[in-house]
Amino acid sequence: MDPFDKEIKEQLGQGPFARGGFDQRLRQRIKDRIAEEREGGQRRPRTASWRMPAVTLAAFAAILLGVWLWHALKNPATLPDRAAAPSVQAVTASPSPQETVQPTKKYALLIGLRADRNERKAFTTSTYRTALVAPEGSDPDKLKLWAENEGLYVPFGQNFWKISTVSTQDGRQALQAVQVTNRNRQSSEASVQIPDRLLSERVMYAGNTYLSIESTVLDGKGNSQAYAWVKNINQINSKGKVPEAEPHIPLVKLFENAEPELAGTEQWGISRNPGQWVATSREGDILATALPDTIVKHDRLALSWEEIQKIEPGAKDAFMYGTVLGVVTGTEIRVYSIRDGAPLSEAVTVKLAGRESVVMIQWAQNDKIDYVEKWINDMRELSREQP
Amino acid sequence: MNSETNLDYLKYMVETDDPKALLDELMTAYGKEVWNYAYSITRKWDMADDITQEVFIKVYRHLHSFRRDASVKTWLLTITRNTAIDFQRSAFFRKVTLSDWMEERGVNRSVEQETMEKWAVNDMWALVLKLPAKYREAIILFAHHQLSMKEMADVLGVTEGTVKSRLFHARQKLAKMKEMSEHGSV
Numbered sequence: 086m087d088p089f090d091k092e093i094k095e096q097l098g099q100g101p102f103a104r105g106g107f108d109q110r111l112r113q114r115i116k117d118r119i120a121e122e123r124e125g126g127q128r129r130p131r132t133a134s135w136r137m138p139a140v141t142l143a144a145f146a147a148i149l150l151g152v153w154l155w156h157a158l159k160n161p162a163t164l165p166d167r168a169a170a171p172s173v174q175a176v177t178a179s180p181s182p183q184e185t186v187q188p189t190k191k192y193a194l195l196i197g198l199r200a201d202r203n204e205r206k207a208f209t210t211s212t213y214r215t216a217l218v219a220p221e222g223s224d225p226d227k228l229k230l231w232a233e234n235e236g237l238y239v240p241f242g243q244n245f246w247k248i249s250t251v252s253t254q255d256g257r258q259a260l261q262a263v264q265v266t267n268r269n270r271q272s273s274e275a276s277v278q279i280p281d282r283l284l285s286e287r288v289m290y291a292g293n294t295y296l297s298i299e300s301t302v303l304d305g306k307g308n309s310q311a312y313a314w315v316k317n318i319n320q321i322n323s324k325g326k327v328p329e330a331e332p333h334i335p336l337v338k339l340f341e342n343a344e345p346e347l348a349g350t351e352q353w354g355i356s357r358n359p360g361q362w363v364a365t366s367r368e369g370d371i372l373a374t375a376l377p378d379t380i381v382k383h384d385r386l387a388l389s390w391e392e393i394q395k396i397e398p399g400a401k402d403a404f405m406y407g408t409v410l411g412v413v414t415g416t417e418i419r420v421y422s423i424r425d426g427a428p429l430s431e432a433v434t435v436k437l438a439g440r441e442s443v444v445m446i447q448w449a450q451n452d453k454i455d456y457v458e459k460w461i462n463d464m465r466e467l468s469r470e471q472p
Numbered sequence: 473m474n475s476e477t478n479l480d481y482l483k484y485m486v487e488t489d490d491p492k493a494l495l496d497e498l499m500t501a502y503g504k505e506v507w508n509y510a511y512s513i514t515r516k517w518d519m520a521d522d523i524t525q526e527v528f529i530k531v532y533r534h535l536h537s538f539r540r541d542a543s544v545k546t547w548l549l550t551i552t553r554n555t556a557i558d559f560q561r562s563a564f565f566r567k568v569t570l571s572d573w574m575e576e577r578g579v580n581r582s583v584e585q586e587t588m589e590k591w592a593v594n595d596m597w598a599l600v601l602k603l604p605a606k607y608r609e610a611i612i613l614f615a616h617h618q619l620s621m622k623e624m625a626d627v628l629g630v631t632e633g634t635v636k637s638r639l640f641h642a643r644q645k646l647a648k649m650k651e652m653s654e655h656g657s658v
Contacts, residue, residue, distance in 0.1 A: 090615075093646065105504055114521075116496075118529060
């Protein structure tokens with residue numbers, strides 16, 4: 086052997102670092118993730134005949150191509166971007182589940198919707214509503230539409246916050262966040278000062294403690310300019326007098342390993358792509374499809390698009406956790422209880438209005454605390470307080 | 473690092489038809505290799521973690537699509553490479569591409585990259601991690617994972633001739649870097 090080859094092999098024989106990257110922590114993380122998916126309707130690998138690795142890779146490629154084409158057909162204008170950022174999460178599904186799902190585990194799905202209006206042409210104003218689908222009674226598979234409340238109700242910690250709009254006399258619109266459960270009555274009605282330059286604010290995403298906001302403002306020449314901000318829910322009521330002063334979360338705060346070129350990104354957003362949430366630039370280009378848990382905790386489909394389209398041939402988007410699958414068609418969201426990869430009963434339907442889109446998907450389960458029951462009670466209580 | 477020995481082992485495990493046990497054993501046998509390869513491609517610790525996780529989840533789902541007479545290690549490393557490419561495309565696709573382009577010209581080095589190189593277990597690893605991606609991958613598959621030319625060609629999706637060419641250039645670059653290093657130039 087060439088002496089240099091020998092030296093290279095000797096020195097590279099061990100791993101690159103004294104501290105190995107594959108440790109017990111990562112091993113447990115993988116096991117937990119698989120256990121979570123199995124509980125959510127994933128399947129045990131089939132005991133079918135062995136196939137060539139190339140077939141596996143070809144299958145991955147075929148599914149990837151399918152998702153790519155689906156994206157492209159849905160939004161041809163953004164074809165290059167979508168093609169460059171195929172959905173990792175949307176291609177992960179595989180065959181029907183064989184695993185036993187805990188029969189008593191219940192899941193609730195909270196859907197936030199934004200409907201846009203553009204009466205004034207110069208900027209878009211919006212209305213919001215929140216729908217809760219959860220089991221009725223003790224049967225986790227008997228789903229019911231429990232509430233359709235006006236406004237965007239965001240679960241944050243043990244409480245709900247309501248994101249609503251406040252308008253000026255000339256029709257400009259800003260967002261307001263108010264804690265609406267367990268609230269301190271004296272401090273709950275946060276006042277919002279709408280700066281003169283602000284034309285409108287729209288929620289593009291809400292989840293955990295973060296909201297992605299599109300803010301339209303007038304520049305010095307009287308032209309409208311759109312800005313993209315990710316904010317903590319506590320920053321919603323604060324409006325900067327100039328865009329540079331707008332309270333927000335820089336990208337690097339949530340993506341600690343961002344490339345240096347992106348580390349200085351102040352304006353960015355989170356928006357819905359078929360099957361997943363993605364991080365986008367101010368211009369709408371996809372920056373990342375793998376979002377940290379701090380932004381989106383559950384955003385993985387346990388069924389393949391093929392399986393979802395068998396259930397709903399007109400599926401345009403889907404989300405799933407535990408045994409609950411939500412499928413967006415052109416005119417409605419159909420929510421199913423899924424066992425062994427198949428729906429158990431008729432779907433619960435949330436009708437969609439024109440220009441209405443999903444901006445929030447949140448999940449609850451009956452763990453040590455029965456959050457499903459808590460959400461049902463809270464949302465029903467909040468619906469009674471509606472004007 | 474004899475993959476054939478481990479192949480026998482996998483065959484035995486599959487016959488037990490216990491995918492969780494098989495996954496566990498695969499992680500024991502190949503977890504470090506998958507992570508090291510993922511890190512070698514991305515040079516990002518967190519991304520190597522995420523890729524390794526995704527690889528073993530994919531493996532778990534597709535255990536039975538593995539061909540009995542194939543090399544387990546080659547199969548895993550191929551999945552690792554494809555997953556890493558997916559991650560790089562989806563997460564900061566343009567910027568990763570841009571930084572690779574700049575790196576080829578020696579004009580861009582991230583702080584993370586420099587830090588990781590300082591933590592490298594020896595000088596050779598530190599030098600290898602500075603190689604451009606295609607040479608880095610080739611030399612690591614050759615020297616760390618100890619694959620044959622045929623296996624390397626399969627993993628990289630190129631011909632054996634291309635593998636040999638990349639290894640040749642990788643050795644040349646490494647030798648030059650080593651020489652410069654010894655003279656305090658790197």
